[in-house]
Amino acid sequence: MGISRGHVELLQFLRDRTAVIFTFAFPAMLLLLFGTIFGDQYTDAGVSASHVFSASMIAYGILSTAFVTMGAGLATDREDGTLKRLHGTPITATSYVLGKLILVFALSVGEVILLVGAGALVFDMSLPDLSHWMTFAWLFLLSVTTCSLLGMAVSGIVKHARTAGAILNVPVVALQFISGVFIYPVTQLPSWLIQVASFFPVKWMAQGFRYVFLPDVMKDQEPAGQWELGRIALVLGAWCVIGLVACLMTFRWSRDK
Amino acid sequence: MNAIDVRGLRKSYRGTEVVRGIDLEVARGEVFALLGPNGAGKTTTTEILEGHRRRDGGDASVLGADPATAGPQWRARIGIVLQDADDAADLTVAEMVRHIAGFYPDPRPAAEVIELVGLTAKSKSRIRSLSGGQRRRLDVALGIVGRPELLFLDEPTTGFDPQARRQFWDLIRELAAEGTTILLTTHYLEEAAVLADRLAVLADGRIVAEGTPATLGGRAAEAAKVSWRDNGVLRTEQVDDPTELLRKLVATDADLRSLTVTRPTLEDIYLELIGGDK
Numbered sequence: 001m002g003i004s005r006g007h008v009e010l011l012q013f014l015r016d017r018t019a020v021i022f023t024f025a026f027p028a029m030l031l032l033l034f035g036t037i038f039g040d041q042y043t044d045a046g047v048s049a050s051h052v053f054s055a056s057m058i059a060y061g062i063l064s065t066a067f068v069t070m071g072a073g074l075a076t077d078r079e080d081g082t083l084k085r086l087h088g089t090p091i092t093a094t095s096y097v098l099g100k101l102i103l104v105f106a107l108s109v110g111e112v113i114l115l116v117g118a119g120a121l122v123f124d125m126s127l128p129d130l131s132h133w134m135t136f137a138w139l140f141l142l143s144v145t146t147c148s149l150l151g152m153a154v155s156g157i158v159k160h161a162r163t164a165g166a167i168l169n170v171p172v173v174a175l176q177f178i179s180g181v182f183i184y185p186v187t188q189l190p191s192w193l194i195q196v197a198s199f200f201p202v203k204w205m206a207q208g209f210r211y212v213f214l215p216d217v218m219k220d221q222e223p224a225g226q227w228e229l230g231r232i233a234l235v236l237g238a239w240c241v242i243g244l245v246a247c248l249m250t251f252r253w254s255r256d257k
Numbered sequence: 258m259n260a261i262d263v264r265g266l267r268k269s270y271r272g273t274e275v276v277r278g279i280d281l282e283v284a285r286g287e288v289f290a291l292l293g294p295n296g297a298g299k300t301t302t303t304e305i306l307e308g309h310r311r312r313d314g315g316d317a318s319v320l321g322a323d324p325a326t327a328g329p330q331w332r333a334r335i336g337i338v339l340q341d342a343d344d345a346a347d348l349t350v351a352e353m354v355r356h357i358a359g360f361y362p363d364p365r366p367a368a369e370v371i372e373l374v375g376l377t378a379k380s381k382s383r384i385r386s387l388s389g390g391q392r393r394r395l396d397v398a399l400g401i402v403g404r405p406e407l408l409f410l411d412e413p414t415t416g417f418d419p420q421a422r423r424q425f426w427d428l429i430r431e432l433a434a435e436g437t438t439i440l441l442t443t444h445y446l447e448e449a450a451v452l453a454d455r456l457a458v459l460a461d462g463r464i465v466a467e468g469t470p471a472t473l474g475g476r477a478a479e480a481a482k483v484s485w486r487d488n489g490v491l492r493t494e495q496v497d498d499p500t501e502l503l504r505k506l507v508a509t510d511a512d513l514r515s516l517t518v519t520r521p522t523l524e525d526i527y528l529e530l531i532g533g534d535k
Contacts (some may be wrong), residue, residue, distance in 0.1 A: 004356060008348065011347070012345065012346075012347045012348060075386065080343050081341065081342025082342075083343065084309065084339060085339060085357075086303060087309065088332065088337035088339070089310075089361070090332045090333040090360050090361060090362075090403075091329070091335075091360045244533075
């Protein structure tokens, strides 16, 4: 049933052109803009700013495909009767969520291919070796899961599906700025702001993706002067648990209290 | 065992009691109509029995289980026709019916259900493009695709044109003939009168009358009004049993071309019950 939900979720998503453009192509468009505008700036290590953006922007892509899609999707399903319809059938909540996760993972994989592809083809970023891809795999899994769970949890407090996109984008945009997704190098930010950002997952996601796609010398540009992979796993893992608990506490089939 | 057994059902929203102690029994295979004006508590009652809402008080047993805690196996045995859903707008009719059918252990074939509700010509159309009445027919299709033992229909024909309503009634009769128990809510009197084996009138969260369409509210026992013309003069008499009076009239040479015997219509009784003259 979960797989059947996933199939239907994907079909519906792909048939809704606005959703495809906004969640999917928007991060790629920003990457092209930022990369082009700042592309001729180089770090001391000789790395183009466009590569830094290509890596950091994957965090944005995942926020968009996982956090926003999940949060807005759940709010819409609650409002248009999807959840009510399903709750009248033998499907379980687990299968429903599984369907959403299939959608989110499919979109996130597509988004990463789009962003890395743009980085590689347009900005000539070289692709990492196998061991970096291994890091990418767990980082990607953890990031998408965390963002999806948090999106689901937040959807509980979104009242209307129409405003869900706007509301969900507030933390997305704010966190990206203070987490240095749009700012390079991150250390330009006031240190107290970096400390605030360090409480949230986005900073760690972006940092992890920079580790995967940038040369090792770039770690000097990070706030700690290192990649801090262990800490990235720890913070994302903690948010994953927080998200899961929040979901279990707030998920309801209907608006009835 | 009854399909539905309800005792003292209560539900409040923010301190306002909308269901105030309802008792209901619906036998297996019966078509039961809950009739009442908007806001009488029909939808709330139905949603509690469907497992969509929690009750504040009373006992409820639906197909032998408590709807508040019953699980997927129980849901496989009921069918719900939603009143106001606009989900799955980007899927086609056939895709949606097949998708929902896949959740049930022994579903009807999708094409058969679509044919039953008269949407075959639309089966490849996006749900978004359906008219209001077509959309409701799809909801009916999704409600019956799992071969439910008990079907909930909450104001199913709102927005139907007269022809679609007739076709829908035929479909309900077919389902009832197959042995499906049906709980129907409606504010159309004639619909309840035509379809239901038994009906209850709900007003202000309480059941104010219960019976068959013929006996509701003591309709059979109400005084009959007999009118005829006697030498061109209209005569009218109220009697409990018109038999004796009619015998007398036939024996005389009264002009009986204009004879009428009327009892209060179901509508008269209904309006009286729900306090429509207030």
